[in-house]
Amino acid sequence: MFGVTKMCEWTRVTCAALVVLAACGDQGKTTEPVLVVDRVDVSRASAVLVIAGHVQLTATPRASGGEAVSTATVTWSSDRPAATVSQDGIVTGVSAGSASITATASGKTAHTLVTILNGAAGDLAILPSRPTLALGQSIQLSAVAFDASGLGGVASGVTWASSDASVLQVSNGMITANAEGSATITATASGKTGVAVPTVVVFSSIAPMGRSEPLEFVGPTLDPPDTLSQTAICAVTTSRRLYCAGQGYGSMAIPVAADKTFKTVVSGGWSSCGFATKTDQLHHCSSLASFCALTLDGVPYCWTLGDPEPVPTSERFASISPTEADSGRPPSGCGLTSAGAAFCWGAGGGRLGNGGFAASPVPVAVATSETFAEIVTSIKATCARTAPGKIYCWGRTLVSGQRDSTASPAALPTALTFSKLMRGGCSVVDNKASVWCFVSTCAIATGTNTVYCWNPGGAPAALSTDLQLASVAPVAGPGYSAGMCGLTTIGALACWGVSYWGADQFGVASTSLPMCGLYPCYNNPTITLPNAHFTTLFGGAGNLCAIDASARALCWGPNAAGQLTNSTVKLGTPTPTLFSIDPTR
Numbered sequence: 399m400f401g402v403t404k405m406c407e408w409t410r411v412t413c414a415a416l417v418v419l420a421a422c423g424d425q426g427k428t429t430e431p432v433l434v435v436d437r438v439d440v441s442r443a444s445a446v447l448v449i450a451g452h453v454q455l456t457a458t459p460r461a462s463g464g465e466a467v468s469t470a471t472v473t474w475s476s477d478r479p480a481a482t483v484s485q486d487g488i489v490t491g492v493s494a495g496s497a498s499i500t501a502t503a504s505g506k507t508a509h510t511l512v513t514i515l516n517g518a519a520g521d522l523a524i525l526p527s528r529p530t531l532a533l534g535q536s537i538q539l540s541a542v543a544f545d546a547s548g549l550g551g552v553a554s555g556v557t558w559a560s561s562d563a564s565v566l567q568v569s570n571g572m573i574t575a576n577a578e579g580s581a582t583i584t585a586t587a588s589g590k591t592g593v594a595v596p597t598v599v600v601f602s603s604i605a606p607m608g609r610s611e612p613l614e615f616v617g618p619t620l621d622p623p624d625t626l627s628q629t630a631i632c633a634v635t636t637s638r639r640l641y642c643a644g645q646g647y648g649s650m651a652i653p654v655a656a657d658k659t660f661k662t663v664v665s666g667g668w669s670s671c672g673f674a675t676k677t678d679q680l681h682h683c684s685s686l687a688s689f690c691a692l693t694l695d696g697v698p699y700c701w702t703l704g705d706p707e708p709v710p711t712s713e714r715f716a717s718i719s720p721t722e723a724d725s726g727r728p729p730s731g732c733g734l735t736s737a738g739a740a741f742c743w744g745a746g747g748g749r750l751g752n753g754g755f756a757a758s759p760v761p762v763a764v765a766t767s768e769t770f771a772e773i774v775t776s777i778k779a780t781c782a783r784t785a786p787g788k789i790y791c792w793g794r795t796l797v798s799g800q801r802d803s804t805a806s807p808a809a810l811p812t813a814l815t816f817s818k819l820m821r822g823g824c825s826v827v828d829n830k831a832s833v834w835c836f837v838s839t840c841a842i843a844t845g846t847n848t849v850y851c852w853n854p855g856g857a858p859a860a861l862s863t864d865l866q867l868a869s870v871a872p873v874a875g876p877g878y879s880a881g882m883c884g885l886t887t888i889g890a891l892a893c894w895g896v897s898y899w900g901a902d903q904f905g906v907a908s909t910s911l912p913m914c915g916l917y918p919c920y921n922n923p924t925i926t927l928p929n930a931h932f933t934t935l936f937g938g939a940g941n942l943c944a945i946d947a948s949a950r951a952l953c954w955g956p957n958a959a960g961q962l963t964n965s966t967v968k969l970g971t972p973t974p975t976l977f978s979i980d981p982t983r
Contacts, residue, residue, distance in 0.1 A: 789809070891925070
């Protein structure tokens with residue numbers, strides 16, 4: 399009995415001692431840190447499959463130091479039914495389209511973009527297969543060879559050909575759009591042939607729009623796009639499709655309102671900006687300009703940035719002219735019916751021309767028995783030209799430094815008649831302690847190439863130049879810093895006035911311009927691009943666009959929002975650059 403009891407006591411003591419020794423031993427060891435997932439790495443950023451093709455993806459959760467976190471669980475998901483993914487990372491193509499495959503671990507994610515094409519394992523395909531290009535645009539096509547699992551890889555030893563090189567030229571997969579239309583591009587490798595059918599479009603009208611900000615506020619990169627300039631460029635093709643680039647759209651033109659067809663797009667006035675004194679920084683900008691477009695049957699749509707919205711009216715217009723969008727209100731504008739009747743809507747202050755000063759979201763008839771051939775709105779006033787060449791204006795007037803308005807059309811104080819009516823540039827008007835910019839209106843006198851311009855409420859004055867001008871367009875900057883450019887009768891570009899953005903707006907390759915006080919400028923119309931060969935000029939907030947004799951659409955000036963569709967120029971360029979389409983859209 400004694401032996402058993404003593405043995406039990408000895409065992410208890412020994413066990414207790416062993417526990418103490420184990421505890422003492424643990425005190426000398428370093429505790430391993432717990433790894434926290436900081437990111438997830440996936441084996442592929444992208445993949446191309448045929449329907450029923452598959453690819454194995456792997457995902458590795460990693461800590462902040464790059465160490466793999468083996469204890470983290472990875473889950474997989476697909477955002478579209480075009481592809482499925484199993485929980486062990488096998489992606490399978492289901493239908494033609496694309497899907498984003500997401501790997502998730504501890505709340506961190508990584509993505510693989512999967513494109514699924516019609517076809518079978520062993521086929522050869524071209525990507526993109528049906529791109530749309532602007533005339534003059536070049537893009538690189540890729541030949542993709544699919545293996546036995548239906549996974550695509552870059553094909554080697556490819557021979558390229560075009561069914562019509564006059565429309566689409568191809569060299570090593572680089573295609574160049576030479577003419578409107580379409581052609582078949584073929585790629586041949588290892589006895590297999592892939593086909594792409596690109597389409598080339600031509601722009602018939604192009605409109606720059608937006609609010610320009612001082613250069614020092616504009617970031618040097620496009621990621622993210624600058625939010626202060628709020629600038630975009632929209633254009634309509636001869637096939638009646640609308641494309642836009644810039645703020646809210648991206649750095650290449652994308653289709654907008656794809657379910658609608660438009661015959662024209664135009665842009666409105668820009669912000670009215672003031673300075674406390676001529677040497678002070680920008681003090682105030684009142685509003686943002688707008689776009690307007692007409693469908694084939696004359697339904698008016700207007701918008702600032704985003705999607706076109708119909709103007710609430712049953713009227714059908716043959717032409718339209720937008721103005722700025724006052725804060726919290728939809729864009730204002732005026733339109734002409736095919737019979738020449740004028741209608742206006744939006745902000746009040748006499749701008750509707752209906753004899754009253756109240757605003758109206760619905761187009762109201764302008765109070766006149768005259769019919770018009772052209773109508774042009776500016777920031778605070780509107781002018782319209784009759785077929786015989788007489789001009790009537792209404793809205794904001796400016797006499798002896800005092801702001802006033804006329805709510806009904808009044809004849810322009812001149813005996814001249816005019817053959818063309820255009821929006822002019824920004825004229826500086828001193829009013830008490832501020833400097834304000836008022837957009838002028840311009841016209842070409844009948845039977846001449848003499849351009850006359852006037853401020854709201856003023857009389858027309860001829861431009862002092864020997865150049866023969868066929869048209870003019872505004873070049874807007876912040877308030878006190880804006881000018882105009884025009885096309886000569888032989889398609890050269892001539893500019894004058896203040897260029898806040900330096901050479902960018904005036905198309906001068908050199909950054910050295912004459913100075914007018916604090917700003918670079920030309921006092922008189924000066925040829926800046928002698929060999930431009932432009933047929934049409936379009937102006938807007940900081941940017942100018944033109945269509946040249948080859949029917950290419952070109953733009954230049956600031957590029958903070960990517961509106962030039964050329965990310966390499968960053969802040970902008972004085973060199974006209976092609977307005978290009980996103981081929982993936």
